[in-house]
Structure formats: structure tokens, C-alpha cells
Amino acid sequence: MNLSQQLQHDYLQHQSRRQFLSKCVAGVGSAWLTSMAGKVMGSGDGHDLPAHLSHIAPKAKRVIFLHMAGAPSQLELFDYKPELAKLDGQPTPMEYLEGQRFAFIQGVPKLLNTIYPFHQAGASGQWISDRLPHFEKVIDDVCFIKSMHTNQFNHAPAQLLLHTGNANLGNPSIGSWVTYGLGRENENLPGYIALVSGGKTPSAGKSVWGSGFLPSVYQGVQCRSKGDPVLYLSNPKGVPRDMRRATIDAITRINQQAHNETNDPETLTRIAQYELAFRMQIHANEAFDLKEEPQHVHELYGTEPGKESFANNCLLARRLAERGVRYIQLFDWGWDSHGAGANEALNTGFKKKCQQVDQPMYALLTDLKQRGLLEDTLVVWGGEFGRTPMRENRGGQEMKLIGRDHNPGAFTMWMAGAGVKPGISYGETDPIGNKASKDPVSTQDLQATILHLLGLKHNQLTYPFQGLDQTLPGVTHPSRVIQQILS
Template sequence: MSSDPHALLRELERDRLTAVTRRHFLRDCATGLGALALGSLATPAFGARRLDFTRPPSSPLAALPPQFTGKAKRVIYLHMAGAPSQLELFDHKPDLKRLDGKDCPASFLEGKRFAFISGVPKMLGPQFPFHRAGKSGTWISDRLPELERHIDDLCLVKSMRTDQFNHAPAQLMVHTGSPRLGGGASLGSWVVYGLGTENQNLPGFIVLVSGGKTPDGGKSLWGSGFLPSVYQGVQCRAKGDPVLYLSNPEGVTRDLRRRVLDTLDEVNRRHHAEIGDPEILTRVSQYEMAFRMQMNASDAMDLSRESADTHARYGTQPGKESFANNCLLARRLAERGVRFIQLYDWGWDSHGVSKDTALNDGFAAKCLEIDRPIAALIDDLKARGLLDETLVIWGGEFGRTPMRENRAGVEMPFAGRDHHPGAFTVWMCGGGVRPGFSYGETDEVGFEIVKNPVELRDFHATVIHQLGFDHHKLSFPFQGLDQKMTGVKPTRVIDELIT
């Protein structure tokens, strides 16, 4: 034994602790609390090494390397606003067909909250035939024949779930991790905060909207929450300026603008020499970047530069607002190093109240609208060798019920389904996800998840991991806490989904 009394004391303390803790550990394991204890230990905390995201104030969007080498460098997120029915596209439920028209068993309804269903609804069978496709033998319906060509590249998660059953909160939940307006920063803004933008002449997080409406959650879906506002998404438009205020006002030529900037530069620099505030130089550089952005963004958003063949493959019409146009834009932006490209397509809320919202009518038409462009987008990414490092995500904000909607207590005139937070399907492609793979299972009617449920925060953690961050480490100090996209509840990266 050591002669130093302090060391001896420490050693005694240690021995005692060892004995106690071992005992505890064993007891905990035996009582099943072990897993819990280990879980909490695995959550890195306050004192842990924090990643540094500070940048020079003149370039808050400067690119930063990820924490570790991520498989994905960028994300293209295709959100079908309104929530498409998983039961008509990916979640094959032959039993549901047999139950078509039967009263829903009471056990399904107990303790459940629905947006519109009331009382005892009837079951509604899948409206379209399913078949196995690709080498992976993945089940898919006949609504997406073009996308089916890529079925062996898709990684389907059939067991996503959320706790929100209204559009706006559920969309906010998907994109910000919180159901409240202003509650959290969006995934895209987190990514741009973490990685910056590669192309300094374009925004790092671009949002494209189709379907005639902004999604229900509004601009908060791409807001930056408590993150500095430079990280929020920039909505680009099909009509008018692609980015608000991008083009010079009437009567101002590019030459004249250059001349104005030269004057600004001269006077501002003199001002800096006099006042000494470094912010002045920052402003000078921002004006220069704005000038470059005017060129670059216009060019990136100009679809007329694409070949006729490309337009045919996507089904695009330059100058119109459409999902197809946005898919083609997404590819152009991905090529130009935009970090997070978010598409929203409105019109998937298939309640069956009208033809537009009927599964066998409006929904089928929406499928037709997205099938070709998505397939073409994946084709193009593959051809350019970009798919490996581009994570393409497709999904809605929740699923749809296996029951037929009976709003106001009467059956809808058309086949429609109500909102369902309990299970929905999302797929990913490229960006290092496992190709030709389906994860998670729902019960025989697609109502409840029976295997491998994936919470939205798990999904966020997985996307963040693919981009090269531990979701605990992609954090921002605010209100005395290290805020994270995934919050404080236990969260895991779904390792099974990634290669």
C-alpha cells in the first residue's frame, strides 16, 4: 500500500465504491434497470466536449467540417403536405382488403383521438393492387411505376410515428421536432448551422413549394427557431424573383448596380477607417455576396437551360409552379452545393370529402404528378454520381387510418381516410442509407406498429448522423441549455437503416 495518506484514502474510497457500485450494477441488471441506467449514462451532457460552431461574423454561413465523415453531404427532402396514404402506396395489407366495409373493432378505437372520425367507422381496403418489385422484392402498389425502377435503392421505414394528428402541428413536428409555431429550429436550419453552405453565392437551405399552397405549418417549417435567423430556409419561387428581391428594380441595370456598389464600398471603407467598427467590413462583404447571388441564384433557378429531353423526363414546364419543376430545380441546386433542399407539395389530404380528396381520384392524380419527377431526380443524381452523398427523403407528416372516414358521423361520399399519427411510411434513398430495405412493421391492417417503431426524433438523429454529426453534439446554447433538434427524450440513430 502506498505511504501517502491521501492516496491511501483515495484507494480505500475507490475500493468501497467498487464494491458498492458492482453490487448496484448487478442488482440493477437483475432487476432490468440496468438497461435504463446504461441508457442514461450514454447521454452525453453538459460538461462533455462541445463542438465549436463559431464563425467569423462576416461569414455566418461559412462551411464547417462535420464532426465525423458523414455519408451524406446534402439532403433533398420531398414532403407531401397533407400526408399521403401509406396503405395505398407502400404498406401492403391484404387482410385489410378482406375487412373492407366491416365495422372497425372497438379495440382499435379505445383511447384514440381522431381528427374527423367519430363513433364506429368502417374499415377501408387498399384501393390499389400491390405487387413485389425489384430484387429486394419490396411491396409497392401500382401507383408509382416510375419510382419502382429505383425500388432497390429505396430504404423504406414503415413504422414511423408521431404524436400529432393535425396537419400544422404534425408538420412542425416533422421539420422542427416541436409541434408549436416558434417552438424549434427546422432540420434544414440545424444542418446549415452545423455545416454552413458550400456555395457562398446561394442560400444553404432552399425551400420550394408546389401544389398551390404553402404547407399548413407555414414558414415556421423552415424557420430557424432559436438559431440565428441566417440559418432559416429561403423560399424560392417559380414565379417572379426566385429569391425575394433578387432582381434589380425596374430601371436599374447590372452595370449601374455595380457602380453603386463601388461607391458604397469606397465610402464604407473610409467610414471604417474613421470609426473602426469591424461590422462595417462585414457589411461590405455581404453587399458583394448579394451581387454575386443575383447572378448565381437566377442561373440556378433558370430551367430553360435544361434540354428538351430533360423536360420530357421530368414532365416540367418552365415558368410554371409544379412539383416536377421543383424536382428539377432540386437537382440543379444539389449540383451547385446547396446543403438542404426542401420541397413541399400540397394536396395529399385524402379525406374523401370531394373528388380532389378521394383516394381513387385526386390521390391517384397526385401520384401521377410526383412519380415521374421523383424517378427522374434519382436518375439524374445517379448519372452525376451524386446519389451516394445526397440523402433523398420522401414522406408526409403522419399516416392515414385503415378506417374509412365518417366525418360528422356519416360516410364520406368518396373513399377517404382520416389522419393517423400511429403509423406511416417514409422512404430514404442515397446518402448512405441501406438500399432495397424495408424497416419496421405494422399490424395486419396497418394501424399500429408491431415491430421497430421509429420516433421522429430517431429519424432526425439518423439524418443528422448521415450528415456527420452525433445529434447530441449538434447543439446550440440557448436559455441556459444546449438545445438539440432531438430534445431530451431518449433517442437513437437507427443503425439498421444505414450502411
Template structure:
């Protein structure tokens, strides 16, 4: 037999390589479609083609109590001792050393055995039909106590801002996990065709410590990330067309680009291409819908006065009113950050300003939703990433971070309103009754939305992930 030449071997090698590439390109896509169909079937969306609306409305596991969420995130860690958790013993022992055993094995950034107890800096009175003790700093919240469920027994795992904010927003202290709003839009889709399903506002002295990690979609398709809105100027940066570009030209350009993207989507099946197509189309529709939704011009003077809102001014009050307007228009999840509660010193004056900036608008939002007939289908959540210590930080008028116990409140459908759940010990250092971990809070929020938190999953890196990871128990005691 004649020996094969080096040229012949090279030609055969290139032919075999081409055949292998053909197999991987053509047959691999077929296998990919099989796998994708299996995943869609598992998630209850089988029968939908890749090219359909990825944010189409989906059904939860069981009938939901609510369909929208507004999260009032008080970034920095508001002090429960000046607002919601009155401790007569702490007031009585102000300026004395805590029992030595209280701090045994306790980890904190600025607290040491010589740190003295700090009593509440403001007075408390009993308000509402149940006589709930609440601070004089919160006269407007005192007026809605019969509509809220106050949880005094919250706990978390993190005692630094960024990890604790991520914990509250995503269920994990590490970057890269999907936020609560992302899980919600992944599970339910969107009722709004002209606005994002998940919107974020920022106010306060600075942005949140964990940044966009608080509203990122993590390993979920980026379609489910929160969209940051501004309360003055263009709702989203670069939403307006630049000079010289009319709407007809923009529409033609977008249609051409999206057609190319759809063709590529048909070939590779990458869900991120579907995200890109959807984002282009959403941005085009938002050019007319977002300015209308974000305008307060059609709100009455009485409504503006109730919130303390001023059209054209960036403020927490404006953001609360805008949150109601967005939920009215089908936005699923609105997250309001007010990062200014980190009072290591100057506590008395600083927390008073924080309450002046937020108390009226928070209460107005609950009242407004109730008046509009929307509170039964909307969940309003108020809280920060952790609480503050019952000990003074050094010799200052301040408190350190405290993950062991803190307070939050919620209002909306499916909850026992006008109630207080859980309690802390006489110094407010640890939870004494009915602890609620952040994972438990997440499990309960998902339950109100119609989801079993153990079944709302997404497969990533070889295992099924969920908002509560491998934790979380339903807080039955706050459910109506």
C-alpha cells in the same frame, strides 16, 4: 460642513450616471466578447473573428456519409394504404366495423366507433429485386426500389397538420424552433458563395399548413433560415434591380451600407448584424448566380423528359430538377413542399392525381443523382407529416389523419438500399415492428451528416437545445 445644495446633488447624480453608462457600454462589451469567445470555443469555431464569413464550411463530429439533403415533403399526409403499405386483411375486411378494442382510447378528428374499415383503393404488385409490394399508382418509384430504403413504421406525436409539419421540420409541435435545414447549415456552413445554403420550393394546391415555420431558423441566427425560391420569373422576389438603378450604383450603395453595419458590429457584436451584412452581399451575388442556376435551358431534352419538366412552368417536376442543379452548386439543404395530400374525401381520384404529379419526378431525381455520381453524397427523403387511418372517414371515400403509423422512404449514401424497414399490424393501425419516431429519423439524418445529435446544440434561454431535444435514437437497422 456646508450642506450640499440640490443643484450640486443633481450634477453629481448626472456624473455618476454617465460613469455607469460608460462602464456598461465599454466594460460590458469586453465581458460580452469574453462570453462570445467561450461560446465559439464550445462550438469548435474559436479563433474566427466576428467579421469573418459566418457560413464558412465547418467540420462535423466525425466523417460524414453525405453532405447534402433534398427533402420531398408531401404536405397533407399521404395515405400509406394506397401507396406503400399493402394490407390483405384490410382489403378482405373492407366495409366492416373494426374490432371495438382497436379504437378504445383513440383520438381522431373525424373517426368514431361507427367508422368502417376501408380497403386499399388500388392494386399492389411485387417489384424490385427484393419483391417489395408497391402500388400501381407508383410505376416510376417501383423502378427505383433497389435504390431506396422504405420505412413502413414511422410514428409522430401530432395529428393536426401545422403541429405535425412543425414536428417533422423542426422536432417540435410549437413555432419558434429551428428547422432541420437550419441545424444543418449551422453545423456545416455552406459550400456555395453565390447561393443560399438552404433553399425552399412550394408547389401543390396551396402552401404548407405551418407556413414558413417549416423553414425558419427559430432561435438560431436568421442567417440559417431557408430562402424561398420560385421556379418561374425571378427566383426570389425583387431580385432584379428597379428601373434607373445600375449595377455600379447598387454596388456602391451596398458597400457603404455594409461598412456602416460592420462598424456597428465591431461595437456591439450582435450576430444579427453579421447576418444582415451577409444577406446583402449574398443578394448582390445572387443577381447573377440565381438566374443561371434556375434556368433549365442547358438541360437536355432527354433530361427534361425524364423528370416531366417544362421550362418556365411552375411544377413539382421542375422543382425536383432545380433541386439537383442547386445541390450541384453547393446548396446544402433543399426542401420541396407539395401540399395537396389531405384526402378526407374523394381519395381515389385525388391521390391518383397526386401520384401523377409527383411519382415520375421523385424517381427521376434519384436516377439523375445516381447518374451524376451524386447519390452517394446526397440524401433524398420522401414523406409527409403523418399517414391516414385504415377506417373510412364517415361515409366518404376518404381517410382521416393518423400519427400512429405511416410510411416514408430515403435514398442516398450510408443507407441500406433496396430494403424495407419496420412493419405495421394486419390492419395498419399501429406499428408492429421496429418503430421509428420522428426524433429517431432526425437523429439518423444528423448521423449520416457526421453529427452526434446529442452534441449538435445551441444555447438559448439558459439551456442547450438540439434538433431532437431530449429524445431520439439512431436507427441502426437502415444504416449500411
């Protein structure tokens, strides 16, 4: 019997539906709440999934999403534009500027050629710059989407759009939708975990892994970046395990009574989270302990346990994927290459960022593949938007360092693993890489595709809120599954 079944069982033991309804004031609302209670409690194994959702055979069981917060330059990494070499330093033709909004560029900016040389790599011959020498070795496992576009040109709304389907606050993130739809694979760990590196939380704050209008039992659980990922997994000295069990049983019984009085689904979440905490006390220590990894694995990733790094988070992601965590969301801050400071400029800080992620990205894909996990784990990489083919001219002036402004019109993402064609590129941008021109892919299309790979239909995974059956990509604009990249 797993957690949710046990909770459901306990719940029914304590409270029959008849008793519950007899105490309620409003019949229909309370009946809905009872069904929602069942939903929160019973979500662990997805048994209560509506039948129409399980139509698609899932290729992926779990997702690792590597978000390069700040938006990395596709023109310095994956989107090779030889045309730009000819136009380097020339004023941008008006046709490219009309109707485009910039965060910082003023007047007529100059075009900027890629500052790192490109070459073709792997048997698939895909283009890549010289900044990712390790990652290049696994390029044949990767599917690039070069025609990503968004409609937001500032970090926070663009991150929200990418992860919640809406540029405004208050909507559930994709990991919440996925755990809502599919439940947890491992009853001893949270189904959705967020890991942050780069010294900064993403601009959109914690809402990018929030549960929005879904019950908070589906929110992403953030682990600490430095030191132990999870604190206080051991009982205090003098509290044996059976005493803790008795304490939690009492808390659950009293919370259950509170729920009977108030019908607040958050109380059910509380009950579920205390049960999960109890299980984590036995199982999580082992899951989060990077020191258990042998030396050759640390060398592969370049990890140093206890320090904050993208490498540590990648290794942790692999350990969590191995243990059945459904959705693992990584954020790495520091990719906002405006050229306004040495820590982010394309010719300085950007190089360091590439070094920080190159080996761990390669290690993650290699490690997952070796363990047979890449077959049912989907890895997604990208930023919230792209960068302009124009050189940034903050205040209309030429800047000392080299950088590019935000570009919602075009960016590159890649996917690898479960159900995705390896070694291909999908979509193209215009000759200077300013806008997605062939087979454009919106952030909502990306969400629909991720859900599809997990066996969920994006327009049928719904939750009633504000009088509407809400969906992740939103119901107001069409979104499509990118069939062409599916294997």
C-alpha cells in the same frame, strides 16, 4: 478566400476585439456576443465547428427532402396489408380505437381495404401499389421506413415536429441546424432553399423552414414557384457592377458601425446576406434557369419552365444539389385524402397527385444517379403523419367519396442515396396498418439519422437558448440513429 473568411477578415480589420470590448458595458455578455459574431460570420465553411462534432465521417453532403404536405396514404402506396382485404367494410374492433384520437372520425368507423392493387417490384421485391409506375422502376434504390410514427394528429404541429423537433412554433428547422453545423458548400448560393408546389404553403406556415432561435442567416430561402424563382437578380439600368460593389461596401461599413453599437447578431446576418446577394447576382441566374436544361431532361421530369409544379421543383432541386446547396426542402400540398372533396379523395384527387409526383420522383433519383450525385446526396420522402386503416366517416355518416383520416400511429417514409441501404424495408406496422409495431421510428429518430448521415451528432449539435443547450430532436426524450438502415 470565401465569403465568410472575407467577412471575418473585414470584420477584424474594422474592429479589433480589444476595441470592441472596451466599448462594451457588460464584459461577459459582450464576450459571448463577440464569439457569436464570429460564429455567424465564420459559419460559411464550418471551420469553427467544435471538434467533437466532426467525429462521424459524413456519407451525405446535402439533403433533398420531398415533403408531401397533407400526409399521403401509406395504405394506398407502400404499406401492403392483405389482412385489410378480409376486414373491408367491417366495424373497427374496439382494441384499435381505444386511446386513439381522430381529427374527424366519430363513433365506430368501418375498416377500409386498400383501394389500389399491390404487387412486388424490382429485384428487391418490395411491395408497391399500381399508382407509381415510374417510381417503381427505381424501387431498388430506395429504403422504406414503414414504422414511422409521430405524436401529433394535426397538420401544422405534425409538420413542425417533423422539421423542427418540436410541435410548437419558434424552433429552428432541420435545414437551419444543418447549415449552422456545416455551413455552405457554395458561397454564391444560399445553403438552404425551400420550394413549394401544390398551390398552398404547408399548414405550419413558413416556420417549417424558419431558423427559430438560431440567427436568421440560417433560415431557408424560399424561391417563387411560378415565373422566375428569384426576382431582381440584375442591377437596375444605369447601375454598373462596380457602383453596386461600392454601394454594398458602404452599406456594410455603416452596418458594421451599427453592430458595434447595438451588438445585434441580426445586423451581422444583414451584412452577410448583402454580400451573398451580390454574389448571387452573378451566379444565381444560371443556377435557377430551368430553360438551360436539354429537351430530354424536360421529358424525363415532365417539366414546363415557368409553371408551378412539383416536377419543376424536383429539377430545380437537382440543379441546386449539383451546385452545392446544402439543404433543399420541397413541399407539395394536396395529400390530405379525407374523402371530403373530389380534389383529395382517394378514388379521385389522390390519383392525380400520384401522377403529379410519380414521374418527377423517378426522374430525380435517376438523374442524380446518372450524375454520380446520389452517392453524396440524401433524398428523403414522406408526409407529416399517416392515414387510418378506417374509412373516414365525417359527422358519423358514410361519405360519398372515399377517404382516410389522420393517423399519427403509422406512416411510411423513404430515403435514398448517400449512406442508406438501397432496396430494403425497415420496420413494420400491425396487421391492419394502424400502428407501428416492429422497430418503430419516431420523427426525432429520423432527424437524428439525417444528421448522422451528414456527419453530425444529434445530441452534440447544440445552441444555447433559454438557459439550455438546445438540440434538434430535443433533450427531453431519447432519440436514436437508425443504424440498421445505414450502409
